[in-house]
Amino acid sequence: MEPGHDVVKEHPRLELRGITKAFPGVIANSDVGFEVAPGEIHALLGENGAGKSTLVKQIYGILKPDAGEIVWDGREVDIPNPHTARALGIGMVFQHFSLFEAMTVLENVALGMDDPGKDRTALAKRIRDVSESYGLPLDPAREVHTLSVGERQRIEIVRCLLQSPRLLVMDEPTSVLTPQEVGKLFETLRKLKAEGCSILYISHKLNEIKELCDAATILRGGKVVAACDPKAETARSMAQLMIGAEFRSVARREAGKDTGPVRLTLKGLNMAPEMAHGVPLKNIHLALRGGEILGIAGVAGNGQGDLLAAIAGERKAASADTVTIDGKAVGRSGPAARRKLGLCTVPEERNGHGAVPDMSLTDNAMLSAHKRMGFLKAGFLDKGKSRNFAAEVIKRFDVRTPGTETAAGSLSGGNLQKFIVGREILQKPEILVVAQPTWGVDAAAAATIQQALVDLAATGSAILVISQDLDELLTLSDRIAVINAGALSDAMPAATVSVEEIGLLMGGIHGSPEDAHAKGAA
């Protein structure tokens, strides 16, 4: 499992030997070993659930390996906690940030450091110096809630850089960035590499890994299945190593196919954010036609959640005619009434929103399908019918579960997602609104879900996909619109729009002058 280094002049920065970690019912890592050389950008590649996060948590001292050794600069070390990891020179940028929104950048940085020192002015200066020298400009006095997601990530990175790390671990850092922000991040990482800092880069985005990384270790099912030089591989060959099967791609729809009548419209939707520090929805207009897939791109936290809630009826609009389904004004109706009219939705969060974790799949089929599919008899539940429906979803969408009576919460994220998406699709909705249809789903399952969406559109249903995965939107959509700071751009034909154009809209550069200003000043 040696990544191809022919000359070993010095000890590797980090070496893992036989790392094994088990949780109840699952072995997350089994005998994992690889090396990261000084100044190397090393990719840790694998599907969701392959054990990548578990592995790096052991390197950073959050979890303790059941067996195996961690060797740092040729010396075996015990890393009982993150404090020790930082003392060794290991920095980590998590996928989910740990920032206090109501505090300033400076305060957040100080809170995350082991020894921030008493002199805050000096620390502020260091933050400014470090952030500028790495091309990550940050104003230490700004409050975090006014920052974009990309800027928030900079705080986490700068916090690590202030401690002069010798190994930087980055867990899926680009999943929340615009294409332009990704480019900037890569510049920073290359600069770090040039200075001799090693980087362990976790991702499942193959093109990024090809572009950035010197070596890759591929995990599948908790084991190292391959080590390769990403520059010598194709994205397709790495995908096959990652999923261990022939990679299926989605049958792309014929462009310019005739679309049907308008099924869903939003006319001037304004809505205050539900969460503190969220962005309000601003004057959103949208017309969704039967037979088309409309994609809404955007960086997380730009109003997607509220937009979905407003369409689903979970949040009500100020007036009824703001939202129409087949011409009927439903802005003041709840989700049940809208579902009756043919609108089904898949929320972003599956556990606790799209499904009840403690309930069986039969009951979770009941949850959203009981009215449309007629699972009620005089106010009483017809469990037989919902069980059959759940069984059909399981079969058609290849949900890996012992049976229909298994609790939804015990399914893996990808399997639960397949169940939820399948549950909505098999209700034959006239309008389907899906948030992050394949988020956290393995490549094979993602293809199944995407194909099902394409097939559903082919039957004449109108489909709206809200996603942060631009590749997915470009694959699926007929038209793409971009949501940024609560405002929605016009929808553009997916066949002709460029990634750069979408990226700029995602960053709010080409929004209306007012929005661009709001973004800049915020």
Add this chain to the structure above:
Amino acid sequence: MALKIEARRQISTRMLYLTPFIAVAATVVAGFFVFMILGSDPVESLYVFFLSPFETKYGFSELCVKAAPLIMIAIGLALGYRANIWNIGAEGQLTVGAVCGGAVALAFWDEAGIYILPLMALAGLAGGALYAAIPAFLKTRFNVNEILTSLMLTYVATLFLSVLVFGPLKDPQGYNFPQSRMFTDSATLPIIWEETRLHLGFVVALAIAVAGWVLLSRSIIGFQIRTLGSAPAAARYAGFDRTRLTWFCLMLTGALAGLAGTFEVSGPIGQLVPNISPGYGFTAIIVAFLGRLHPLGIIGSGMLMALSYMGGENAQINLGLPQAVTGVFQGMLLFFLLASDFLVRYRVRVVKPAVEGI
């Protein structure tokens, strides 16, 4: 050898139903030491407390008499608790129900007829429900915490009852004692076991438990309640109306507590007095949790808590122990139940210490 605590991937159903028994066992063990510290023979005391009520027909019937209101109230509470709606004021709703039912009995004091008892029951149901409507309104309209409002209204209800029995509803021939006239036979629940006080209310309580079970497990309302309690966002996603469920749960609990109150005054007590209930409304909270918020479990836990009342009385009479013993045992039971609930979500494993350098 070391003990390791691990989170379970899925809650353990086996533990869920096993923990009440663990809690009872732990209470008996702790009770042993409590009696020892109080200076009485622990074995004899435990016998008097837990077993002597079963020895006589009277003891057993009284157990059922006391279990009836506990079961009735706990069923309503359990439905609400399943939906995360925390009615703590069943004692107050019981009191108002008793006042309403009692008022009907007194209004028809010089009449006889089979219609009087159903009318009282209706008045009790309505009184309890309307009293619970106050926290429901405050909760749904102003988002006021129902725990506080329902609890505080309990004291209002108790004082309201006092005002009535010291004033307008006082027995005119009662030598100025603060109590109403004795209810007539038409306003008294029929006895279902001769030579005891066991009344029809016990059968009604069992029927309510079965109905509650069907409602919770088979009806769409029960499904909505379970969803709301388990995953509020999923309930919203499904289009279940939180406001309507809040009203439903609070009013249903209030109605059942009100009915229990009416049954108390028209059964064992037979008149309105300043103290109708020895805290049934509060004890029913323990009953609901000990019964795992499951209607059929509540029948069992209701009998058990009734036993703690009986045992407390017997301990007072036979052992000369203070009445507070009842409260101590009820408290220990709830304490041990909540503590052993840990095992539902976690498991304890014996692990060998890690061997160096595998």
